[in-house]
């Protein structure tokens with residue numbers, strides 16, 4: 663039912679990925695947004711413009727919620743949620759871990775998720791009820807049974823209090839598992855949970871960082887909640903995504919560490 667939307671999302675993600683790869687070969691203009699470490703480049707804006715152009719060409723009435731502020735139509739039922747370049751800090755340093763994230767919300771429910779890693783030519787895709795795929799092959803979350811055998815990942819919100827809470831959780835969790843990573847593209851981090859490369863992930867994020875990844879993890883058999891183990895809400899800035907088995911143990915540590 664949602665396949666026509668999936669195909670356009672993949673086309674837009676590939677187009678943005680090509681812009682990202684081309685941008686790596688030239689000098690970048692880097693600006694800051696809300697703080698000295700909140701970066702944006704002309705490539706973020708070029709990717710968003712191209713994605714918006716393709717979505718608008720195919721679905722002119724659909725709404726658009728995109729990180730760099732491009733807006734779409736006003737159809738009440740369809741909203742695309744787009745992060746044109748997730749991992750801008752990595753990108754500006756030419757550290758090869760960044761992605762494009764495109765999701766579709768239909769009547770308030772996330773139904774399509776696409777995350778594209780152009781460097782590794784990895785296309786993660788999922789449609790509600792249809793399973794999750796990496797380059798056309800089905801994927802599922804890991805079967806790691808306990809936190810002590812797991813590899814997990816997180817990110818830092820950028821403000822001092824929030825960063826300190828993540829460091830406290832990092833210390834506690836890293837002493838109880840194989841390792842904690844900070845990879846720098848939340849959308850891709852969630853896809854790594856979906857395909858079993860990571861066993862869990864947590865962070866405070868914006869909707870465009872999480873929307874597509876949520877579809878991937880859900881369709882790959884993972885478990886997603888907020889830090890208090892309440893149901894996930896895309897518009898509240900908390901996500902814990904796991905392979906389900908390590909979920910209760912990871913959430914127990916986060917509950918005592920991460921206060922709102």
Ligand code: IPD
Pocket residue numbers: 729745747748749750751816817818819845846847848849865866867871
């Ligand atoms: C960022 C990345 C990063 C996460 C930050 C996000 P951006 O997105 O997803 O991994 O830790 O919280 O803001 O700014 O590169 O699109």
Ligand code: CA
Pocket residue numbers: 745747748749848870871
């Ligand atoms: Ca992002």
Ligand code: CA
Pocket residue numbers: 706729745746747748749750
């Ligand atoms: Ca971004």
